[in-house]
Amino acid sequence: GAVVSQHPSRVICKSGTSVKIECRSLDFQATTMFWYRQFPKQSLMLMATSNEGSKATYEQGVEKDKFLINHASLTLSTLTVTSAHPEDSSFYICSARDFGYSGTPSYNEQFFGPGTRLTVL
Amino acid sequence: AQSVTQLGSHVSVSEGALVLLRCNYSSSVPPYLFWYVQYPNQGLQLLLKYTSAATLVKGINGFEAEFKKSETSFHLTKPSAHMSDAAEYFCAVSDLTQGGSEKLVFGKGTKLTVNP
Numbered sequence: 279g280a281v282v283s284q285h286p287s288r289v290i291c292k293s294g295t296s297v298k299i300e301c302r303s304l305d306f307q308a309t310t311m312f313w314y315r316q317f318p319k320q321s322l323m324l325m326a327t328s329n330e331g332s333k334a335t336y337e338q339g340v341e342k343d344k345f346l347i348n349h350a351s352l353t354l355s356t357l358t359v360t361s362a363h364p365e366d367s368s369f370y371i372c373s374a375r376d377f378g379y380s381g382t383p384s385y386n387e388q389f390f391g392p393g394t395r396l397t398v399l
Numbered sequence: 400a401q402s403v404t405q406l407g408s409h410v411s412v413s414e415g416a417l418v419l420l421r422c423n424y425s426s427s428v429p430p431y432l433f434w435y436v437q438y439p440n441q442g443l444q445l446l447l448k449y450t451s452a453a454t455l456v457k458g459i460n461g462f463e464a465e466f467k468k469s470e471t472s473f474h475l476t477k478p479s480a481h482m483s484d485a486a487e488y489f490c491a492v493s494d495l496t497q498g499g500s501e502k503l504v505f506g507k508g509t510k511l512t513v514n515p
Contacts, residue, residue, distance in 0.1 A: 282442070312502065320409075321489065321505040371442050387491075388503060390435075390442035 280306045282374050284391035290377045299357045299394045301372030307352035308374035316369040350369040401494040405506035418477040420509045422490030431493040432473040436486045485513045
């Protein structure tokens with residue numbers, strides 16, 4: 279199956295600093311990437327959808343200036359948490375989708391990265 | 400908007416026993432439904448998906464799920480639990496993002512514990 283990696287797997291930073299998280303599709307071209315946030319013992323909440331070469335689409339309630347998303351190539355998307363605060367501490371997971379991958383005619387599978395644990399002190 | 404309800408945040412079974420994880424969805428149109436598994440500090444792995452073909456869907460690791468439209472359910476089962484099945488399980492339904500593309504809406508998850 280398709281592999282998605284994330285880097286770093288874990289990061290601890292001071293309040294007020296910015297943190298960049300990378301999401302890479304290793305063996306396929308990801309036309310669309312998704313960024314999720316998962317709080318402890320809770321479900322995944324979609325933050326934004328990014329399509330290669332265009333601006334990300336953010337879900338309602340997600341601050342665009344706080345969570346900067348860049349999808350500059352078909353294999354890389356980045357999420358930058360700007361001026362991080364303790365309430366931004368969470369598990370961030372990306373997923374990638376390739377419309378060319380085998381699947382049903384109407385839905386193309388998302389492949390998930392292993393996640394990044396962000397702790398803001 | 401679509402939504403998913405997973406009944407039981409925590410399910411505990413004995414090794415070798417039947418596993419039943421419940422999922423109900425709300426959808427005004429035939430949905431695409433998914434079950435994912437998450438091991439600690441890892442991403443999600445697709446177990447199986449329903450995409451309007453056969454109502455009984457077989458997935459990996461011996462899991463299967465049955466789509467029942469009349470009950471708006473998509474419960475996940477496995478005849479005999481193994482210790483390695485201990486993980487968090489998420490049911491998800493497809494929906495549309497703000498921009499009109501497809502996205503997944505997840506349930507709150509069910510943590511499965513398998514006792515020896």
